[in-house]
Amino acid sequence: MAVIADLSIPFLAPTFRFQWEEVQNCHVILYPEGMVKLSASAGEILRRCDGQRSVADLIIDLKQQFPDHDLGPDVKKFLEEAHEHGWIRTR
Amino acid sequence: MSMAGSAPVSPIAVKPPLWLLAELTYACPLQCPYCSNPMEIAKYKNELSTEDWFRVLQQARKMGATQLGFSGGEPLIRRDLEQLIAEARRLGFYTNLITSGVGMDENRVRAFKEAGLDHIQVSFQASTEELNNFIAGTDAFEHKMEMARQVKKQGYPMVLCFVLHRKNEDQIRDILDLAVALEADYVELATTQYYGWAYHNREQLLPTRAQLAHAEMVAKEYQEKMKGRMKIYYVIPDYYETRPKRCMDGWGSVFLTIAPDGTALPCHAARQLPGLEFPNVREKDVAWIWNESPAFGRFRGLDWMKEPCRSCPEKEKDLGGCRCQAYMLTGDAANADPVCDKSPLHHLVTEQVERVQQLAGQKEFEAKPLVFRNMANSKRITENA
Ligand code: SF4
Ligand code: SF4
Numbered sequence: 001m002a003v004i005a006d007l008s009i010p011f012l013a014p015t016f017r018f019q020w021e022e023v024q025n026c027h028v029i030l031y032p033e034g035m036v037k038l039s040a041s042a043g044e045i046l047r048r049c050d051g052q053r054s055v056a057d058l059i060i061d062l063k064q065q066f067p068d069h070d071l072g073p074d075v076k077k078f079l080e081e082a083h084e085h086g087w088i089r090t091r
Numbered sequence: 092m093s094m095a096g097s098a099p100v101s102p103i104a105v106k107p108p109l110w111l112l113a114e115l116t117y118a119c120p121l122q123c124p125y126c127s128n129p130m131e132i133a134k135y136k137n138e139l140s141t142e143d144w145f146r147v148l149q150q151a152r153k154m155g156a157t158q159l160g161f162s163g164g165e166p167l168i169r170r171d172l173e174q175l176i177a178e179a180r181r182l183g184f185y186t187n188l189i190t191s192g193v194g195m196d197e198n199r200v201r202a203f204k205e206a207g208l209d210h211i212q213v214s215f216q217a218s219t220e221e222l223n224n225f226i227a228g229t230d231a232f233e234h235k236m237e238m239a240r241q242v243k244k245q246g247y248p249m250v251l252c253f254v255l256h257r258k259n260e261d262q263i264r265d266i267l268d269l270a271v272a273l274e275a276d277y278v279e280l281a282t283t284q285y286y287g288w289a290y291h292n293r294e295q296l297l298p299t300r301a302q303l304a305h306a307e308m309v310a311k312e313y314q315e316k317m318k319g320r321m322k323i324y325y326v327i328p329d330y331y332e333t334r335p336k337r338c339m340d341g342w343g344s345v346f347l348t349i350a351p352d353g354t355a356l357p358c359h360a361a362r363q364l365p366g367l368e369f370p371n372v373r374e375k376d377v378a379w380i381w382n383e384s385p386a387f388g389r390f391r392g393l394d395w396m397k398e399p400c401r402s403c404p405e406k407e408k409d410l411g412g413c414r415c416q417a418y419m420l421t422g423d424a425a426n427a428d429p430v431c432d433k434s435p436l437h438h439l440v441t442e443q444v445e446r447v448q449q450l451a452g453q454k455e456f457e458a459k460p461l462v463f464r465n466m467a468n469s470k471r472i473t474e475n476a
Binding site for chain 1: 158183246
């Protein structure tokens with residue numbers, strides 16, 4: 001079931017914490033008694049889930065910053081996963 | 092710190108701790124007989140100050156610890172808990188409060204939120220008032236229910252914890268129904284860990300095989316039913332297995348526990364192990380304790396192992412199991428955890444399980460009273476020991 005459409009506006013769920021970890025040298029998701037280390041691209045995507053940008057805007061933004069990568073489908077796939085884990089919600 | 096002239100010792104890269112478990116106090120209004128605190132709680136009265144804790148938080152965070160658990164005893168007893176939470180949040184910890192719920196009210200739950208607390212785990216002793224209050228040794232059930240509702244209402248992820256044993260194992264369905272009714276996000280069906288008081292009471296607490304099979308079936312049913320809404324963790328108690336648990340994810344590898352008096356431990360039960368001198372955060376900083384203290388290095392990695400672990404192909408998987416269990420049951424902390432059926436002392440575990448299996452339900456056996464966890468019992472038992 002696809003919940004991530006171009007116009008949906010993703011934001012981080014308040015019951016998770018997303019932050020940069022210096023020692024791990026990556027972004028992480030923190031939740032009760034657990035932590036997920038994120039890949040660099042996952043971190044870049046989640047960093048942009050600010051409740052302002054739509055998925056389409058977010059992809060444009062990523063393309064500007066990483067012009068050599070065709071990100072579209074991967075971004076959506078990752079956002080679907082993030083949504084399934086409950087890390088993000090959409091409006 | 093290599094001395095001039097000595098060959099350079101290549102240090103094994105020690106990964107920094109990810110988890111800091113701050114046992115703020117051993118004081119507790121509850122008296123759970125399954126408590127895994129040491130029996131000697133009455134001896135450790137000299138609690139760390141607020142400033143001590145601030146320092147520990149800063150040092151551990153600097154090393155890279157991200158998860159922080161405030162536990163005890165009952166951490167709510169500490170009047171400076173709000174301050175500690177605020178400092179932890181400022182440092183960037185994900186802060187977990189592990190509590191019975193006794194000692195807070197709506198306002199304090201809100202004050203914690205304002206201080207930046209991320210998560211409250213409320214533990215229940217059972218699903219009914221009567222059994223809950225009996226096991227807790229106090230009248231707390233209604234209050235816990237109210238606190239669980241407050242946790243949810245104030246926007247925390249709600250984690251409920253039920254410690255399972257023979258006296259409540261059969262309530263598993265009611266326990267899960269209670270969790271559903273309270274709209275828990277996570278439910279931990281924690282199996283009793285047989286350390287401290289729980290070890291002392293193990294004959295009264297070890298479940299029967301039939302109870303476990305039933306509990307597992309019901310847990311699975313609810314895991315299916317609540318998929319996507321409520322995450323249910325259920326682990327089979329290791330006494331009933333043939334391979335040990337990967338205890339603490341490795342000695343000195345992920346978890347750093349600081350006891351109320353400042354003693355640093357690789358796990359909260361480790362204090363009982365003989366021949367180890369555990370450093371105190373009043374005297375040493377966390378980096379030294381973690382990276383260089385002999386106690387934290389003692390069982391790190393695989394080199395300390397004896398047979399059968401040393402030549403075992405599975406040693407990286409379970410790391411030989413739990414050091415405390417090896418010590419408590421076999422008398423030597425460097426032995427294989429006797430839960431493992433490759434251990435020549437595995438019978439020490441199976442005999443206990445069999446004994447309970449035979450005798451459970453018999454009137455005389457069940458009539459043996461539980462020893463409740465409180466300071467009076469602590470004094471009585473440990474002074475006579
Ligand atoms: S297990 Fe029970 S007695 Fe032990 S610290 Fe927790 S609430 Fe207190
Ligand atoms: S012998 Fe030791 S390493 Fe091998 S499975 Fe048993 S406990 Fe683990």
